[in-house]
Amino acid sequence: MEKQNYEKKAYEIMKEKILNGQLRTGDRVPENTIAKELGISRTPVRRALVMLETEGFLTIESNRGAFVSETKVTVGKFIEMLEMLEVLTIKTMRKIENKGILFEPEHLYKRLSIMEGYLKADNRSGFAEEVWQIIFDFIAYMGNSYADSTVRKMGIDFLTKAPKEIILIPFHNGAYLIEHYMRMNELLITKNFDKAEIIVRELVNYFIIKTFR
Template identity: 30%
Template sequence: MKGSRSRFAIERQSLPRVLAEALRERILNGEFKDGDPIVQETIAEEYEVSRMPVREALRELEGQGLVVLKTHKGAIVTSMPREKVIELYDLRALLECNILERALPNFHDADVIDAQKILAELENAYYNNDIPKWGGLNWQFHKSLYLPANRPETLSIIEGINIQTDRFIRVQLLVSGAIETAEREHRELLRLCASRDPKAIEYLREHIFNARNGPTSSQSVAAA
C-alpha cells in the first residue's frame, strides 16, 4: 500500500510537466495561434485533470515565453511579431557564439560522437517529416556543441530562447524548403567544432543570422 502511494505521488508531481509539454507542442504546431486564449477549464476537461496542474503547466509555459497569464483572462498565447523574432535571434547569436568560443578548446572525440548521433536523429526527422521533433532535436544538436563550455546558466538561458524560436523554425522549414541547406550547414558546423577551428564561431553567427532573415533571404537556412 505504501509503495502504491509513493508511485502515485511521483505521477502527480510529473503531471504539470507532462501537461506543459503537451500544451507546448500544441502551441508550436500552430493549433493554438498567437493571441489565442487557453482556457484552464477547457484544458482540464480535455485531459481529465483538475485545474491546479493546468495552472502550474501554464506558469511553466509563461516562464518559457510561450504564454502570458493575465488576471481574469487566463493564459494568452504570445505573439511572434517580426521584431521579436529578430531580437531573439540577435540574442542567440550573442550568447551562442560566446559559449561556443568557450566550448571549442574543450572539444573531445566523445563530444563529436554525441553530436553526430543527434544530428543523425535530426536528419531522420527531416526525411520522415516528423515536424514535432524538428525544433527539439535542432536544439539538442546545438546544445551538444556548447556543453564542453561547462556554462550551465548560460545554456539554460539559451535553451529558453530556442524554445521561443521553435515556432519560427518550423514555419521557416515548411515555407522555405531549406532542409538540405540546414543539413549542410549543421554538418559543416560540426566539422569545424570537431577540428576546434575558431572559424566555427563566425560560421555559427552567419548560420543564426541567415535563419533570422527568413525565407526571403537568398541564403536562408531554416533551422539554425
C-alpha cells in the same frame, strides 16, 4: 483524482484557452474561475500557472497575478532568436577554446544523422525538434544555467508558438543547415575556432535573409 492530475488538467485547460484565443496577450488569467470550473482548489491551478510561465505562455507578477504573454513568434521575434543564438554559440565556442573543454563530436554527428533521416522522410516536426536539441546540446558546453534556460525557452517558443511558415524555414533549408553543422563540427575537432565562428555568422545571416523572402 490525484493532485498531479489536477495540475495537468488545469495546465491543459489554461493552455488551450491561450492557444484558441479565449485568453489573449495581456489578459489576466482568472485563477479562481479556472479552479471553480474544474471543481478543484487554487493550489494545483497555481502550480499549473508556474508550468505555463516556464514554457513562456504566461508572466507571473507579484501581487498582480498571471498574465498571458505574447503567444506568437513573429518574423521580428525569430530574427532576435537567430541573433541571440549567434552570440551564445560563439561564446560557447570561445569557452571551449579558452578553457580547453573537451569537445565530443560523435554526439553531434549522431544527431545530424537523425536530422538527415527526418529530412528524407519529410518529417518536418521531427526535424525542427532535432535542430533545437542540437543547439541546446552545444550551448550546454558553456556550463551556464542562464544560457541553458534561455535556449530552452526559445526552443519551446519556436516549436509551440511560431506560425507554420517560420517553423518550416529550417526544414526547407535542411541540406544547407546540415552541411554547415558538419563543417562547424570538423573545424571544432581541429580547433580552428576562428573559421568555426565565420561558419556560425554565415549560417545566421543566411537564415535571416531566407526569413524575409
